[in-house]
Amino acid sequence: MAMDALEQLAAKQEISEVIARYARAIDRLDEALLRSVFHPGSRHRHFYEGPSSDPDAPSSPGQPGDFVAFAFDELGVSSRTHHQMGIPLIELEGDDRAYAETYFTAFHRLRAASDPLAGPGAFDTEMDYFVGGRYIDSFALRDGCWKITARTGMTDWTRMEAPVSQGFFGIDAETLGRRSPDDFIYRHRDQ
Numbered sequence: 001m002a003m004d005a006l007e008q009l010a011a012k013q014e015i016s017e018v019i020a021r022y023a024r025a026i027d028r029l030d031e032a033l034l035r036s037v038f039h040p041g042s043r044h045r046h047f048y049e050g051p052s053s054d055p056d057a058p059s060s061p062g063q064p065g066d067f068v069a070f071a072f073d074e075l076g077v078s079s080r081t082h083h084q085m086g087i088p089l090i091e092l093e094g095d096d097r098a099y100a101e102t103y104f105t106a107f108h109r110l111r112a113a114s115d116p117l118a119g120p121g122a123f124d125t126e127m128d129y130f131v132g133g134r135y136i137d138s139f140a141l142r143d144g145c146w147k148i149t150a151r152t153g154m155t156d157w158t159r160m161e162a163p164v165s166q167g168f169f170g171i172d173a174e175t176l177g178r179r180s181p182d183d184f185i186y187r188h189r190d191q
Contacts (some may be wrong), residue, residue, distance in 0.1 A: 011092060012090045016087075016090070019102050023083040024185070025037065026075065026083050027177070029072060029180055031072065039142055039149050041149070042151070044150075048070040050066060055069075077117060078108040078109055080177060081107060085102055088101065088102040095141070098138075099139070100136075101137075102137070105130065105132045106130065108131075110123070112124060112125050127160055127162060133154045133155040134156065136153075137150065137151050138150040138151075
């Protein structure tokens with residue numbers, strides 16, 4: 001039975017929210033939230049190739065078991081990140097499959113070599129690394145939930161430059177973005 005127009009809109013909205021949760025999970029380093037956007041068995045190809053979210057996947061030094069572990073290793077060398085997602089173009093196929101293309105721009109403040117959390121090849125100063133591209137996703141509806149079953153990240157451009165943060169440190173500390181669970185989003189309902 002084909003979805004009617006209202007069911008199609010609801011499916012597209014749920015898929016859009018999965019994409020938004022991915023951005024929050026990556027920038028806040030929220031492991032549980034990041035794992036929640038992928039169906040079991042999901043595959044990933046974006047600076048990493050393998051399972052998207054399989055906490056039991058074997059890992060070895062320099063080879064994380066899944067994308068989530070890879071992302072946390074990679075993003076740990078950044079003091080902050082920001083993933084901006086464009087409006088996804090979602091194409092439904094039948095009642096339980098969909099495809100989405102979502103443009104993104106990502107910012108990473110890379111730690112300086114003197115920082116103990118800096119990655120290999122770090123520069124003497126912090127650096128700003130920008131990436132622009134697209135996520136090409138396959139989605140499936142399983143057990144009433146739309147989630148990603150395959151993601152390929154397309155890189156359209158990159159840029160690396162020394163940081164310029166004039167005025168950044170004059171911002172109220174309470175309103176500076178932080179990683180999970182210290183970010184305001186995790187406690188804003190308590191106010």
